[in-house]
Amino acid sequence: MPDLNAIKAEAKRLLAEGVVEVVVAFKPGDTPLHPQPAFFTNVDEVENLVYDGLCQNNLATFLTRLPKTKKVGMLVRGCENRSVNALVVEKQKSRENLYLVGIPCEGIIDWRKIVERAGEAVLAVNENNYVVEIETRDEHFTFSKNELLHDSCLRCVHPTPLSADILIGEALPEGNLAIARKAVEEFEAQTIEDKYAWFQKEAERCIRCYACREACPMCYCTECFVDHIEPRWTESGATPAGMQGWHIVRAFHQTARCTDCGACERACPMDIKMTYLTEKLNHDMINKYNFEAGLDTQTLPPFATVTLDDKNRFMA
Amino acid sequence: MNLILEKQALPGLLQSWREQYDVYVPQKMERFSHFMPLTEESVLVTGEPHNTRIPPKALFLPMTETLVKFTRFGGYEDAQQNVQPRVVFGIRPCDAQAIQLLDTSFIQEGYTDPLWLERREKTITIGLGCHQPCHNGFCTTVGYGPFNKSDLDALLTDLGDTYLVETLSEAGEACFQDLSPASDDIYEHALEIQQIAHDQMPVAFETENLKEKLEQNFNSKFWEEVSQSCLGCGVCTFLCPTCFCFDIVDETQRKQRVRNWDTCMFRTYSLEASGHNPRPSRVERTRQRLSHKFVYWLDQVNQIGCTGCGRCVRYCPVGIDIRAMLRQAQTLPFEVSHAV
Numbered sequence: 238m239p240d241l242n243a244i245k246a247e248a249k250r251l252l253a254e255g256v257v258e259v260v261v262a263f264k265p266g267d268t269p270l271h272p273q274p275a276f277f278t279n280v281d282e283v284e285n286l287v288y289d290g291l292c293q294n295n296l297a298t299f300l301t302r303l304p305k306t307k308k309v310g311m312l313v314r315g316c317e318n319r320s321v322n323a324l325v326v327e328k329q330k331s332r333e334n335l336y337l338v339g340i341p342c343e344g345i346i347d348w349r350k351i352v353e354r355a356g357e358a359v360l361a362v363n364e365n366n367y368v369v370e371i372e373t374r375d376e377h378f379t380f381s382k383n384e385l386l387h388d389s390c391l392r393c394v395h396p397t398p399l400s401a402d403i404l405i406g407e408a409l410p411e412g413n414l415a416i417a418r419k420a421v422e423e424f425e426a427q428t429i430e431d432k433y434a435w436f437q438k439e440a441e442r443c444i445r446c447y448a449c450r451e452a453c454p455m456c457y458c459t460e461c462f463v464d465h466i467e468p469r470w471t472e473s474g475a476t477p478a479g480m481q482g483w484h485i486v487r488a489f490h491q492t493a494r495c496t497d498c499g500a501c502e503r504a505c506p507m508d509i510k511m512t513y514l515t516e517k518l519n520h521d522m523i524n525k526y527n528f529e530a531g532l533d534t535q536t537l538p539p540f541a542t543v544t545l546d547d548k549n550r551f552m553a
Numbered sequence: 554m555n556l557i558l559e560k561q562a563l564p565g566l567l568q569s570w571r572e573q574y575d576v577y578v579p580q581k582m583e584r585f586s587h588f589m590p591l592t593e594e595s596v597l598v599t600g601e602p603h604n605t606r607i608p609p610k611a612l613f614l615p616m617t618e619t620l621v622k623f624t625r626f627g628g629y630e631d632a633q634q635n636v637q638p639r640v641v642f643g644i645r646p647c648d649a650q651a652i653q654l655l656d657t658s659f660i661q662e663g664y665t666d667p668l669w670l671e672r673r674e675k676t677i678t679i680g681l682g683c684h685q686p687c688h689n690g691f692c693t694t695v696g697y698g699p700f701n702k703s704d705l706d707a708l709l710t711d712l713g714d715t716y717l718v719e720t721l722s723e724a725g726e727a728c729f730q731d732l733s734p735a736s737d738d739i740y741e742h743a744l745e746i747q748q749i750a751h752d753q754m755p756v757a758f759e760t761e762n763l764k765e766k767l768e769q770n771f772n773s774k775f776w777e778e779v780s781q782s783c784l785g786c787g788v789c790t791f792l793c794p795t796c797f798c799f800d801i802v803d804e805t806q807r808k809q810r811v812r813n814w815d816t817c818m819f820r821t822y823s824l825e826a827s828g829h830n831p832r833p834s835r836v837e838r839t840r841q842r843l844s845h846k847f848v849y850w851l852d853q854v855n856q857i858g859c860t861g862c863g864r865c866v867r868y869c870p871v872g873i874d875i876r877a878m879l880r881q882a883q884t885l886p887f888e889v890s891h892a893v
Contacts, residue, residue, distance in 0.1 A: 268689060271872025274782040294871055298784070353584055357601050357867075358688040374688070442583070444607065444616060445813070446787035448870050464821045473802045474617030474813045504870035506606065506788045508583045 238364065239340050239406035241288055247338050247403060248283045248310065257310035257336050261299055263292045269362050270348040274299060288312065290346040290364050290382060295500035297321045297454035301329050308334050314342035316389075316498035318398035319531025320454040323494055327541075329457060332534050339401025341409040343367065344382065344390035345499070349508060351385060354378065389499025389512055392417040399532060414523070421520050424513050436481070436514075442507045443480040449511060450487065452504035455494045462486060488514035493522045493538035494530050555740050556718040556732035558709070563716070567591055567642060570728065574677070575639035577612060579605050588612060588641065599643060599711075603687040604862055608794035609641060609648050610655060613672045614814075620668075620801070621810040632809070634668060640677045640728065646701035646708070647692045647860040649680050651794030653704035657854045658797060677724045680705040684750050690863035691757035691876060697860050699754060700747040710743040717743040757876040759883050760857065764848050766887040771840070775885055779878045780839035782871045783818075789865035789873070790816035790842065795850075795858050798822070817841045843878060 248260045264275035264285045272292045276299075277283050296311055297320035303309055309330075313321060318337060325332050351359060351371060358374035369385055371378040383391070394412040398404065424432065447463075450456040462470045463483055471482030488511070495515040502511050522528045526539040558566070568591070570576050576591040579598045585606035586598040619632040652673075659669035683690075683699035692698050702708055706725030710717040717735055720726040735743075790796040791814055800815035800822075815822055818839075823832040832838050850858030859875070866874050 266872035267874035267877040268866065268872065271869070271874075273872040276781050299782075349584055357603070444787075444791050446791045446816075447819075448784065448786035448788050451784035451786040452870055464819075469805075472804055472807070473800075474804070474811050476617055479617070504784070504786065504788075506792055506868045506870075508585065 238343065238366075239288065241286075243405045244288055244312065244338065244340070245283050245286050247405065248277060248286060248312075249280045251310045251336055251338075252277065252280050252283065257308045259303070259307065260286075260310040260312075260338075261296050261303075262286050262312040262338075263288055263294075266291075269359055270351065288340065289362075290344060290369070290385075291348060291362060293345050293348065293387075293500070293503045294452065295320055295454050295498045297324060298452055298456075298500065300324055300454065301457040305330060306334060308336070310336045310338060312340060313337045313398050313401055314340050314345075315393065315395040315398055316342075316496045317454075318401055319395065319496040319529075320498060322400060322531035322534045323496065323538075324454060324457075325534040326531075326537060327494075337398065337401040337403075339398030339404040341397040341404065341406050342390075342393070343396070343409070344386040344393065345503070346382065346385045347387040347503065350387075351380075354380065354385075387499045387503060388420070389497050389502070392420060392497070392516075394529075395532075400534065418520055420513065421516050424517070436484075437477070439510050440481045440484040441477055442509050443475065443483065444507060445475050445480070445483065446506060448504040448506060449501035449509075452500040453491075454498075454500075455491055456487075462490075484509075484511065484514065487511075488518065491515050492518045493526075493528055493540055495519055496531050554720045554726060554729075555735040555743075556720065556729050557735040557739060558716040558718050558729070558732055560714055560716065564597070566729075567597070568593070570640050570642075573638065575637045577609075577639060577641045579643045582606075591642075597643065599681060601687075603683055603690070604645055604648065604864060606792065606864075606868075608651065608792065608862070608864065609644050610651060610794050610797065612641060612676070613652065613655070613669055614659075614797060614799070617811055617813045618668065619809045619811050623808040623810070629810075634671060636672050636675050638675045638677075640679060642679045643681045644678050644705070645862070646680055646682060646699060646703075646705070647690065647697060647862040648794045649678055649704045650692075650697050650701050650860045651862070652678070654795050654850070654854075654856060654858060654860070655797050656704075657856075677706045677728060678704065679725065679728065680708040682708055682710050682747065682750070684711045684746050686750050686753045687863060689866045690861055691754065692861035693751060693754040694757040694876075695760065695857045695859050695861045699750045710746060712739070712743060712746065757861070758879040760847075762887060762889075763879065763882065764851050765889070766882055766885045767844055767848050769887045770882070770885045773885060775882065776836050776840045779873070779881065780835045783835045783839055783873060784871055785818055785820065785835050785838070786870065787814075787816040787818055788868050788870060789875075790818055792864040792868055794860060794862055794864070795846070817845070843875070843882075847879070 251257045260277040263272040265287050266272045272287055274294050295317050297317050324330055355371045355373050355378045361372040363370040367382040369380045369382050394417050397408040472479035499512055528539050577588045578591050579586040580589045580595055587605050588609055621629050622632055623629045659666040686699055706722040707718055707720045718729050798815045799812045801812045803810050824830045846858040
């Protein structure tokens with residue numbers, strides 16, 4: 238775990254020296270499983286800053302909600318840093334107005350995996366050196382952190398922020414792309430009927446609350462396609478067509494933009510799996526275009542570029 | 554009537570109701586429980602999690618339902634609901650209380666929702682009290698409780714190997730007519746269990762003067778502070794047992810008029826045709842959500858519009874906690890109103 242005091246010291250410095258106007262990080266939640274995103278604007282508040290494996294949100298989602306010209310400091314992990322980069326590429330924020338405090342990430346704990354193993358009545362969670370101790374109303378549990386990690390984190394390739402302004406703690410080794418690809422390959426190995434059955438089972442639990450959209454840093458459209466009335470792109474209700482339409486189009490809109498942070502799945506109140514769709518697209522982009530979202534702040538995603546000498550005939 | 558039900562006999566009893574009714578019981582779905590029709594293979598969830606993820610309001614106000622079907626040449630016909638008489642078993646007292654609250658909105662003289670009414674009239678609700686209080690719930694704080702009887706036809710209390718069944722209506726009695734009566738000793742013992750559970754529920758916030766404080770601080774900075782990290786999704790309201798807003802949409806391709814759950818937390822909820830939005834940001838929307846439950850419900854029916862089920866606390870993706878918001882609201886300045 239990175240040194241919390243070092244994070245706080247850096248946040249305080251940024252505010253005290255006027256480098257940024259706000260530091261976006263986390264504060265303790267009102268329940269032990271849910272630390273809350275927080276916006277620190279003065280040095281004294283920073284004492285309240287926390288960071289641990291339960292900080293489940295991708296803070297980059299707040300970037301497009303803050304005024305564009307505001308100088309923002311942000312705590313970023315590997316995936317968050319890439320989301321920020323992707324937003325800079327899409328001109329949603331200029332890099333000069335950002336100061337990224339990087340944290341080499343040991344993975345995000347999926348609180349659902351805790352509740353599944355230890356029950357609802359969690360009183361305290363302590364995390365130390367990849368071991369998680371859990372205090373509940375009746376019992377004490379010890380888990381290895383790996384057992385509780387969110388699925389996206391288990392296949393993470395870039396745990397260390399790639400372009401932070403400062404790194405708190407030692408960089409972690411890069412993950413293995415072959416391992417990362419395994420989940421996609423396993424899914425693809427199924428028959429088409431099984432794949433569709435899986436998709437139906439997941440998508441049709443949807444309640445159309447759009448927590449996945451709001452949790453995603455790349456979903457920043459002022460008007461989402463599902464809210465559009467003329468023309469209507471998909472059925473409005475919680476019908477099979479409406480729910481499948483939402484999940485398919487949402488995933489496709491993420492092509493070459495998704496960093497597989499998994500914030501969508503963690504936000505979902507219905508435990509719907511979604512990253513199997515976006516990860517498939519991510520790996521397609523790697524295989525076909527050698528492109529991963531957010532590795533830098535300049536390279537446009539393949540589907541956002543167009544050149545007159547495109548090798549495909551439609552441009553000729 | 555107070556009756557005694559052996560736990561072993563429960564599955565058989567549930568199955569026997571199927572002869573006359575559609576029976577809904579909480580069953581496991583993914584990592585949570587969900588009210589689903591009982592079949593021969595159904596496995597009942599009676600322990601944790603206490604509440605189903607989606608509240609039973611969905612059995613009366615489905616997420617999406619067709620109101621009208623359009624026919625050719627400008628005609629239309631009402632959609633057929635086809636609701637069979639049914640029993641909902643294992644509903645928790647907070648959720649049953651919520652149905653009563655929703656009745657005040659859907660069943661009013663001159664403004665009764667026929668679809669809601671039909672489902673209500675055809676449904677028998679059998680409650681399961683919470684002898685082991687749930688975590689993050691706060692039913693007693695808002696004036697209800699783990700063995701609240703409001704709107705139930707019968708209430709069960711877990712006594713270990715048996716349940717005490719308190720029947721609360723004729724329909725409830727009919728469901729349990731073959732059971733033997735509980736002795737006074739057993740009844741006393743059950744009351745004790747109920748009292749202990751009630752006492753175990755912590756006071757999450759004070760409700761005294763809360764309404765006045767929220768009203769008088771309508772323009773306070775407080776709303777900005779508590780809504781800062783809100784994502785603007787619909788988790789808290791869709792999973793809320795008392796939230797009932799809906800949106801009516803013409804699905805022209807399907808030639809249907811449908812109504813879908815809607816939420817004041819969405820931007821489009823209050824967006825007007827002109828483009829003006831009277832609740833332009835998450836600040837106003839958060840204020841609306843809290844004020845509806847803790848101010849407007851009180852104005853309208855003199856009841857708090859929250860039953861303390863705790864779902865919004867448990868499933869908010871950014872850990873926003875209504876209890877903490879209201880504790881903070883209690884620190885706001887206010888003047889005692891001398892309303893006549």
